[in-house]
Amino acid sequence: MVGNISIQNVRKEFVNQDSSQENIIALNDFTLDIQPGTFVSLIGPSGCGKSTLLRLISGLERPSSGSIVLDGKEISKPGSDRGFAFQGSNLFPWLTVEQNIAFGLKARHIYKDNKKDVQDFIDLIGLNGFEKSYPHQLSGGMNQRASLARALVGHPKVLLLDEPLGALDAFTRMNLQDEILEIWQNHNMTMIMVTHDVDEAIYMSDKVVVMSARPSKVEAVIDIELPRPRARAQDTFQVYRSQILNILNLGGDIGMIEYQI
């Protein structure tokens, strides 16, 4: 099994161009080991560096110090072994759904040998018949599905999901959660997902990593030991839920997890 990520004492400091303002330390002394094939959710107060952590793993950003190692190799730049599903819909508007999904394969010049994969993923995410449509012709959910397929088609070892379902309505969201889980189970990859939704994190993950406010550290790693497939309305959910909310200091009230720091 591949897809082991080892994050060692990572610090990420954003240097402020305006010298009158202080530099922002997003992550400090952040250590986390992610086993191959696990589904990990990152949860924490808004602005705590969850997305920064994903960007560090993807190689879009470099840590100020510390190291991030994927299967024994230090990550220094973006690569197709780590797929990234970005927040919101960001398909290339000038390409059709099919061309969007094929983008990575074409960029790596392996499209000819893997043409079938594109169609397979279109089938998988249920966008048959929309292959030739442009993103603006699709609904938000379809857009999100297509960008998932685009990130998946190169069979990455790790899939990084940055609030992939944030902008969707509740039903589309639940459907897509199940689809992501199905893909995860069938494709043997490590998934790391940033979310604001505690229920989503519990429903989907093997491990929920609760992060502290900036500069962020690992506050707690909670193993969700529920059998799969999970039911959404399970009593045990409540136990995990209060545990996580308590760590986030939000235990007194339920529901609200987003707050400004």
Next chain:
Amino acid sequence: MKRYITIIKLILPVIAVFLSVATYYGFDDSGKQKSTEYPYYVYLMLFVSGIYFIFAIASIFMKTLRAKIIHKAPLLTGTIIFMAFVNIVTAKTTILPTLYFPSLDRIIGLIYEQKLFLLENVFFSLKLLITGFIWGASIGFLTGLALGYSKKVGYWLNPVTKFIGPIPTTAWIPLALSVFPTTNTANVFLIAFAVWFPVTLMTSSGIQSTNQVHFEVSSTLGASTLYKIIHVAIPSAMPSIFLGVFYGTVSSFATLMAVEMNGNSSGIGWYINWQKQVMMYDGVYAGLIIIAVLCSLILTLLFKVRDRVLVWQKGVIKW
């Protein structure tokens, strides 16, 4: 009821042609206008009705064409009535000075009689325009790309572009005519310059406003820098580039006329100027009509290409 309105709409242009020919023959010419050998005005009316008739017949079998014709019929009617009005003002009543306002007979007749000579001039102009356009647009695209993508190139080239770009092309004419070995190369340079600036500006701003996330997405999908430029930056800048090409084309028309009226010895701009100098205002009008048709055709073509390339865009400028 709707059916009757449609039929009336379709008949309107025929009635208008009838009325316009009736006014042509019904009233005597004032005699102040130089008369033409043939009634060219009537010929044109017959020609237009002939074309209309062919389309009307074809529209019986083609539904989309029918809708188009029904839509355009009132406009055609209006145009014909306007021409009849112009004919009355210029040929029948001659309330306007005949030197500057020749009759339609004379203008149409001149276009018909000098068609080969006019065509020659049109080709000359087109050749100049297209050569200049290709140079200007390609160099503009490349400078815009470099400016938009590389900060270092931008640092050095941006001030240059900002400094020389806004100079009106016509201000270059005296210098260009003396520096370039031939008038033709000078003209090509001037037109190219007129196209170059807006294309550069809009290409670079289009590249710069590429959504950063799209670059990041392509990085994570394993795209190289070159691949990102070709497959992300350029397509994303395309709407803006087309806008630049559009501005450039419009400004190239102006430059074309300016250079042709300044020391050229052929081309449609030269023709207009020459006709004015020999006091042949029917020639001036003929030239203007030809330019209008030509420029309009070029822009239509440009927008057709744009609609093709930018099918993925939602809202677009209408032409």
